[in-house]
Amino acid sequence: MMRRLKRAAQIALTRSLGLKSGERLVVVTDRFCRRIGQAFFTEGRRLGAQVILVEMPPLKEHGNEPPPIIATILKHCDIFVIPTLKSITHTKARREANLYGARGITLPGITEDIFVRTIPIDYKKLHRLTLKLAALITGARKARIISDIGTDLYLDLSHRTAHADTGLVTKPGSFSNLPAGEAYIAPISADGYLVIDGSIASIGLLRRPIKVWIEEGKMKEVEGDRGRFRRLFEGLGPAAQTVGELGVGTNQKARLVGNILEDEKAAGTVHIAFGDNLGFGGNNSAEIHIDCLIKKPTLYLDDKMIIDNGNILL
Incomplete structure (x- = not known):
């Protein structure tokens, strides 16, 4: 399965995000999505990005703000990738990261099956x-x-x-x-x-x-x-x-x-x-x-x- 996870991560990084060598990539995950986060980290490094992988405690509910340190990190990257159990899509932290110029994706509640099945698309x-x-x-x-x-x-x-x-x-x-x-x-x-x-x-x-x-x-x-x-x-x-x-x-x-x-x-x-x-x-x-x-x-x-x-x- 890890091989398929890496393949899907590579597709997301190249086709969706257009990752370029040397870009600063931050991957934020939790224990529920750890292997997907690791796949993004591994493929990001292989593609030449400067990668940081951060694991945070699972949030209680969709829309809850992440810890302040996560919000700060997201403002100082080129790309963020966030596979977590609960969504931070509709949060101040995500909005401010985009306002600071970062581009990124969230994958709230992503499972390994959904990841390998739905990411490789046209x-x-x-x-x-x-x-x-x-x-x-x-x-x-x-x-x-x-x-x-x-x-x-x-x-x-x-x-x-x-x-x-x-x-x-x-x-x-x-x-x-x-x-x-x-x-x-x-x-x-x-x-x-x-x-x-x-x-x-x-x-x-x-x-x-x-x-x-x-x-x-x-x-x-x-x-x-x-x-x-x-x-x-x-x-x-x-x-x-x-x-x-x-x-x-x-x-x-x-x-x-x-x-x-x-x-x-x-x-x-x-x-x-x-x-x-x-x-x-x-x-x-x-x-x-x-x-x-x-x-x-x-x-x-x-x-x-x-x-x-x-x-x-x-």
Whole structure:
């Protein structure tokens, strides 16, 4: 397996990040993703980078800030690679690293199977599809998501810009998740029913759907939850229960496995996230960012159908 991990790391460093000999590469990992971190370290050295490998204690939840020393290190590199159990994608530390000019990728919750299976893809093809979808989302004033099991959610997208997670991270300050493949936006507001039937960050695949009533962008009522979903938001205030993201998956190699890192990239899925969106054009600051996935949605942008029961119509 280590040989396959190194091969996937080499692809990520060269095709996704465009690593050049002599660049300063920081790899931040934890005990859950240690072997993937080691693969990046080994391949980075082989490719001529100046590499530092740092292992930090696992974070408690997605969106928690890493230790201050990690935040400092990230500001003083050319490239950062962060395979960890919990995500630091939506953190001040990651945003400031990019503002300082570092480019990088996060791989929250990555497993060795997901890593070797989804990293070797056609990044140029994925880039084209995801950019096209992001442009359509940017051009829309509103979105509507419906599903056969009850989702009927309206979102106000006015004057917001969508982003494309394409996996191509070659310019200073650029950033992506890996595996890549997502067009996403920070909505102004949302109203209606969201029926989550795929997976939820920090929970995994759902056995039974969870129904959420959303009003003026806020979570108001929850049905079908046995407590795990609500506990994610306990003590975190109203910002954590605010709709922070509409995202659409574009990666044909990704599938639903119960790991939101891969699940949210599966082509034709849609996810709604609650919590922080400061990193991609929103103004909601929260301690968490919880993605909630719909398996076979139909998505309208203004009055144009873009996804039909999980099939992208582009």
